Amino acid sequence: MSHLHYRTCPLCEATCGLSIEVEGENVKNILGDKDNPFSRGYVCPKGRALGALHADPDRLRTPLVKRDGRFVPVSYSEAFAHVDQGLRRVLEEHGRSSIGAYLGNPTVHNPSLYLYTPSFLRAMKSSHIYSASSVDQLPKQYVSALMFGTTSSIALPDIDRTDYLLMLGANPFESNGSLWTVPDLPRRVRDLQTRGGRLVVIDPRRTRTAKHADEHHFIRPGSDALFLFALTRTIFENEGTRLERYEGLLSGLERVRELAEPFTPEVVSGHCGIAAEDIRRLARELSAAERGVVYGRMGTCTQAFGSLSSWLVDVLNILTGNLDREGGAMFALPAGGSSNTRERRPNERGYRTGRKTSRVRGLPQIMGEFPASCLAEEMETPGAGQLRLLFTIAGNPAVSVPGSDRISRALAGLDFMVSIDMFVNQTTRHADVIFPAISPLEDSHFDYIFQNFMTRNFVQYSPAIFEKPTTQLYEWQVLLGLTQVLGGRGPDIDFEGEDERVYQAWLQAHPIDVETPEARTLRGPDRIIAHVSAAGPYGLDFETLRAKPHGIDLGALKPRLPAMLKTASGQIEMAPPALLNDVPRLRSALEGAPSEFVLIGRRHMKSNNSWMNSGRLADGADRTALFMNAADADRLGLEDGGLVRLSSAVGSIGEARVAISDEIMPGVVSLPHGWSSDTMTGPGVQDRTPGPNVNVLSDPDLYDVPSGNAAFSGVPVQVLVADGVS
Numbered sequence: 001m002s003h004l005h006y007r008t009c010p011l012c013e014a015t016c017g018l019s020i021e022v023e024g025e026n027v028k029n030i031l032g033d034k035d036n037p038f039s040r041g042y043v044c045p046k047g048r049a050l051g052a053l054h055a056d057p058d059r060l061r062t063p064l065v066k067r068d069g070r071f072v073p074v075s076y077s078e079a080f081a082h083v084d085q086g087l088r089r090v091l092e093e094h095g096r097s098s099i100g101a102y103l104g105n106p107t108v109h110n111p112s113l114y115l116y117t118p119s120f121l122r123a124m125k126s127s128h129i130y131s132a133s134s135v136d137q138l139p140k141q142y143v144s145a146l147m148f149g150t151t152s153s154i155a156l157p158d159i160d161r162t163d164y165l166l167m168l169g170a171n172p173f174e175s176n177g178s179l180w181t182v183p184d185l186p187r188r189v190r191d192l193q194t195r196g197g198r199l200v201v202i203d204p205r206r207t208r209t210a211k212h213a214d215e216h217h218f219i220r221p222g223s224d225a226l227f228l229f230a231l232t233r234t235i236f237e238n239e240g241t242r243l244e245r246y247e248g249l250l251s252g253l254e255r256v257r258e259l260a261e262p263f264t265p266e267v268v269s270g271h272c273g274i275a276a277e278d279i280r281r282l283a284r285e286l287s288a289a290e291r292g293v294v295y296g297r298m299g300t301c302t303q304a305f306g307s308l309s310s311w312l313v314d315v316l317n318i319l320t321g322n323l324d325r326e327g328g329a330m331f332a333l334p335a336g337g338s339s340n341t342r343e344r345r346p347n348e349r350g351y352r353t354g355r356k357t358s359r360v361r362g363l364p365q366i367m368g369e370f371p372a373s374c375l376a377e378e379m380e381t382p383g384a385g386q387l388r389l390l391f392t393i394a395g396n397p398a399v400s401v402p403g404s405d406r407i408s409r410a411l412a413g414l415d416f417m418v419s420i421d422m423f424v425n426q427t428t429r430h431a432d433v434i435f436p437a438i439s440p441l442e443d444s445h446f447d448y449i450f451q452n453f454m455t456r457n458f459v460q461y462s463p464a465i466f467e468k469p470t471t472q473l474y475e476w477q478v479l480l481g482l483t484q485v486l487g488g489r490g491p492d493i494d495f496e497g498e499d500e501r502v503y504q505a506w507l508q509a510h511p512i513d514v515e516t517p518e519a520r521t522l523r524g525p526d527r528i529i530a531h532v533s534a535a536g537p538y539g540l541d542f543e544t545l546r547a548k549p550h551g552i553d554l555g556a557l558k559p560r561l562p563a564m565l566k567t568a569s570g571q572i573e574m575a576p577p578a579l580l581n582d583v584p585r586l587r588s589a590l591e592g593a594p595s596e597f598v599l600i601g602r603r604h605m606k607s608n609n610s611w612m613n614s615g616r617l618a619d620g621a622d623r624t625a626l627f628m629n630a631a632d633a634d635r636l637g638l639e640d641g642g643l644v645r646l647s648s649a650v651g652s653i654g655e656a657r658v659a660i661s662d663e664i665m666p667g668v669v670s671l672p673h674g675w676s677s678d679t680m681t682g683p684g685v686q687d688r689t690p691g692p693n694v695n696v697l698s699d700p701d702l703y704d705v706p707s708g709n710a711a712f713s714g715v716p717v718q719v720l721v722a723d724g725v726s
């Protein structure tokens, strides 16, 4: 007898509803949940592979401790005791400032992790905190915080009601969207086009998204801020602004007009590779659209001008009257609440960055973190504060962070390392202790983070489908254990007492008068979920959540200004000094000569960052080729399938296979990230296909200056063919 279970897919930001057919201990089949009002039956191959992930014999199921260079299975108490000893040793010799943590992408998808890492990080009492944010969306969060007051105040396309979507540096037909939770995007795009609306894509590659668009333009990597400034300037010039909606709410508007002045379409055109008349026409169309929106993602963040580009996206949405308006760029109202759903305090201070800068290179601390590109040098550079003990949680910096060769070397040189992961990966192989993650199907799920970015307000709580094995701990329990050890309370873990501390911290962050009834019966993430949901803007109690297995539609997005503004002025800060200070750097970019080749990345539906490039998703297709335009290949005398060597300022890849394609802009080459030529084997190593690691070429010295975010889009590279160097 099989049973159907409904739950949210935890793998990407689309948060699709799944219908999971289970027989006994086995997943028989996974389909999209047609009764989920948000995702409406949409599913991708990764979500369908969750059953295989659950059953994967390679998945770690016991803690491992390294003895004589080999991992051996141990009990949790041995593992905690080992961490306690390692930590004491490092603390005695080097003090608190020598310990740190890197948090990977799944941290924001897994309630056990995002609810329990804040206490863990506080217990660390060290500022060595790094995460995937600074190889991803940090510029957008930083800019949103400067303009609107909080890092979760991100305006996203109200695609279901718009007439015009101008998209830069995003490929949601493969990625399923980011900082924009929009399951079933292809259908939403079709609906937009059926209504007579238009999708315009700006990308150095004609991606799958671009192929479905009404118009696509190649753009030189890293030149979006120039292009967006030219649109801004043209809209001012044409008197195409529509600002009535923001009466009394805009600070710094005139400053934006002045700054945009030099960036005429004619001046920027040669740098962007987009004709001046096209820029003028796009500006006209955008301001004329009844309801329009500009959206930028990865490609506009992970580049040298990530902050300026992210800022200008919102500037344009404001100038055209589309911010906070139906069919424009809107703010979600998350069921679990967030810092912008609380009442404005009389003495609101606005967003402050940390005053600290990184020890070695002086890069900024934002959102309590230093840029991940600093990780290697912080581990390798001697002196007070040198990183000697690292925790990695659901991450793989040895593959995902620029300068990854150096990161691998530095990880190998640490005094002590502790990881929590599903697998032994290129990073966790260096750990002294690895704690296993459990299968996502053995734990409950709730998207507290992604509710902030939903294209329609929605909430779903999913209980665990399978009992967790009695021999394993939940990840929140592992984090409680590590938190206790870090707090100096020894390795004999008091799970009840530690959980109570974490719960109290969440109560303080989300105060409400009434105690939720679940507070007495539930423990772990469920108790916190019950609390934040009851304290949230819809006041949803746990019983209501549980009674709706397909989730609850909370309606189309509604305007939220001015109540959601948490800036000190109570206004939208159009011209934050931290961004204005970066405009001269952009102007000098106009003078620079372009290199012959720049490298960009790409994503494919059938892989997920560094950990699902595995046998189960790879259908034999090689997805790791270097895309190159035919004109470039001709010049180099290369044929399709030819082999090249690639090098950058920091590293080289000995062999990459060329795929000649008119999809890619001349002068640009593309390799996907997440692959590695490291062919390690052994227990706990996920079955995977080897491929070149693009981050060997990405340069940690290339970054967006205001935020410190990595700029691996647009890395200058040399392409070397067998008979010489081009």
Ligand SMILES: Nc1nc2c(c(=O)[nH]1)N[C@H]1C(S)=C(S)[C@@H](COP(=O)(O)OP(=O)(O)OC[C@H]3O[C@@H](n4cnc5c(=O)[nH]c(N)nc54)[C@H](O)[C@@H]3O)O[C@H]1N2
Residues within 6 Å of the ligand: 103, 104, 105, 106, 110, 132, 135, 136, 298, 393, 394, 395, 396, 397, 399, 400, 401, 420, 421, 422, 423, 425, 436, 437, 438, 475, 601, 602, 608, 609, 610, 611, 672, 673, 674, 694, 695, 698, 712
């Ligand atoms: N050149 C280049 N580099 C990039 C990118 C790019 O486009 N180009 N993209 C960047 C982006 S956007 C991101 S987000 C990062 C991602 O970089 P990271 O977050 O560092 O790495 P991931 O590849 O997501 O690895 C996630 C790890 O978590 C483990 N894992 C999965 N689920 C769980 C869980 O529930 N619990 C635990 N404990 N572990 C789990 C997996 O086994 C895997 O080892 O890479 C970045 N790097």
Ligand SMILES: Nc1nc2c(c(=O)[nH]1)N[C@H]1C(S)=C(S)[C@@H](COP(=O)(O)OP(=O)(O)OC[C@H]3O[C@@H](n4cnc5c(=O)[nH]c(N)nc54)[C@H](O)[C@@H]3O)O[C@H]1N2
Residues within 6 Å of the ligand: 012, 013, 105, 136, 168, 169, 170, 171, 172, 174, 175, 176, 177, 178, 202, 203, 204, 205, 207, 219, 220, 221, 222, 223, 224, 297, 298, 299, 300, 303, 600, 601, 602, 603, 604, 605, 606, 607, 608, 609, 713, 714
């Ligand atoms: N299948 C799959 N889905 C995923 C992931 C995955 O690895 N696989 N990863 C998930 C994660 S962690 C994230 S953050 C999201 C990211 O989701 P998206 O933001 O959609 O990211 P990408 O698919 O990398 O698309 C970025 C686009 O930017 C373009 N680009 C590069 N440089 C520039 C530039 O300078 N300017 C412009 N305008 N464009 C540029 C690239 O050609 C590419 O098409 O995807 C998530 N979903």
Ligand code: SF4
Residues within 6 Å of the ligand: 009, 010, 011, 012, 013, 014, 015, 016, 042, 043, 044, 045, 046, 047, 048, 176, 183
């Ligand atoms: S699109 Fe994302 S959330 Fe939806 S099934 Fe695929 S991986 Fe899961």
Ligand SMILES: [Mo]
Residues within 6 Å of the ligand: 105, 132, 136
């Ligand atoms: Mo990401």
